[in-house]
Amino acid sequence: MTEALRADQRAHLLRVGAWGLANALGGTALVLASDRDAQPGRWAFGLQSGAWGAVNIGIAAVGLATGPGEVTRDWVTALAAENGYADVLLVNLGLNVGYAAVGGTLLAVAGRGVPNPDAWRGHGAALILQGAGLLVLDGVAYLASRGRFEALTEVAAQATLSASASGLTLLVPL
DSSP states (O other): OOHHHHHHHHHHHHHHHHHHHHHHHHHHHHHHHSOTTTOHHHHHHHHHHHHHHHHHHHHHHHHHHHOSOOOOOOHHHHHHHHHHHHHHHHHHHHHHHHHHHHHHHHHHHHTTTOSSHHHHHHHHHHHHHHHHHHHHHHHHHHHHHHHHHHHHHHHHHTOEEEEETTEEEEEOOO
């Protein structure tokens, strides 16, 4: 892992934690300020947002507490760490789209005669917001990861191999 990857993972976890805190506080405030029977959509939006906020805070806290790993000067290890991080972000990006899709489904179903459609709309809107917010956060981290990955692979492209009477020399600029 490179120092840049380590710093980016920490920054990403801090952003996810801040997003989670905003959702936990905002969601809790909505739940407390709403009458579940009179304002089911608002209450449901708050509940869903608060719960997702708590999950995101937990993910960020565990990630920050356990740390991203040791910095290495080994190119192969650094490349593998960067690629592994990008793979995790790709899975997260797919999940984020899924959250938003489930939210959209809840919104669509709310117009189909279900009991308490406003609550369905509130839960659905909150899921769409969570999916979209996390999509942006994970997307920013993924794009940064791909930039570092490309820089690491450029190093390999600049390697030169030369032969001399004393043997072969492989020069890899770092």
